[in-house]
Amino acid sequence: MGFFSRMQRMMKSASPTGGIEVIAPVSGEVVDIEKVPDVVFSRKIIGDGIAIDPDGDTIYAPIDGTIGKIFESNHAFSIESPLGLELFVHFGIDTVELRGNGFERIAQEGQRVKAGDPVLKFDLDYLRQHAKSVLTPLVIANMEDVKDLHKAEGKAVGGETPALQVFL
Numbered sequence: 098m099g100f101f102s103r104m105q106r107m108m109k110s111a112s113p114t115g116g117i118e119v120i121a122p123v124s125g126e127v128v129d130i131e132k133v134p135d136v137v138f139s140r141k142i143i144g145d146g147i148a149i150d151p152d153g154d155t156i157y158a159p160i161d162g163t164i165g166k167i168f169e170s171n172h173a174f175s176i177e178s179p180l181g182l183e184l185f186v187h188f189g190i191d192t193v194e195l196r197g198n199g200f201e202r203i204a205q206e207g208q209r210v211k212a213g214d215p216v217l218k219f220d221l222d223y224l225r226q227h228a229k230s231v232l233t234p235l236v237i238a239n240m241e242d243v244k245d246l247h248k249a250e251g252k253a254v255g256g257e258t259p260a261l262q263v264f265l
Contacts, residue, residue: 116245117178119160119261120212121253122186123233124153127260130234135190138234143185146236147248147260151188156217157256158210159184159235168193171200171217175238176210182263183238188219190230199223213256235260 121127128148133139138148158164158176165175165183172192177183188200201218204210224231237243245264253260 116247116262116264117160117180117182118212118259119182119184119235119263120157121149121249121255121258121260122156122159122216122235123149123151123188123253124255125149125151125233125253127248127250127253128232130236133190133232133234134230138187138190138236141236141240144237144240145243145246146184146234148232148234149253149255149260151219151221151231151233151255153255154218154221155215155255156186156188156219156233158204158212158214158216159186159260161211162209164204164206164208164210164216167202167204167206167216170195170197171202172197174204174216180265181239181242182265185236185238186216186233187236188217188231188233189224189228190232192224192228195224195227199227215256237261237263
């Protein structure tokens, strides 16, 4: 992701006039990214977005695209849309330290997915007991390409509810 995706996007048509709709990767309550108890997310070092306080058991693809990297511990993944929007979904805080416990991989790196396709399963009870936080950030990794961003609020249904509207 990065330079080559930007070049590809520049050669394709422009972003849709209504922006790119990004759906909630998990069910739960939408929370401001600034409330995530990790400065990498709360200070938007990786990028801007939202977080969700989950109440389900599945992480879904937030856009149509290609899965980039799925971390070995299955707690996070990246995905890129055909138009070059790059997203990062990270379940909880310090969940990498659980070494995959509480997570199950469904999708694979390099797999093309549709918005709403399941990517990972998780055991919320286990993770609430063992993780620093279960707040799940959904972050735009290429904010330098974003012209405008609208964020949802309230309750989200994973794989269904629009969470972000991104204008490239």
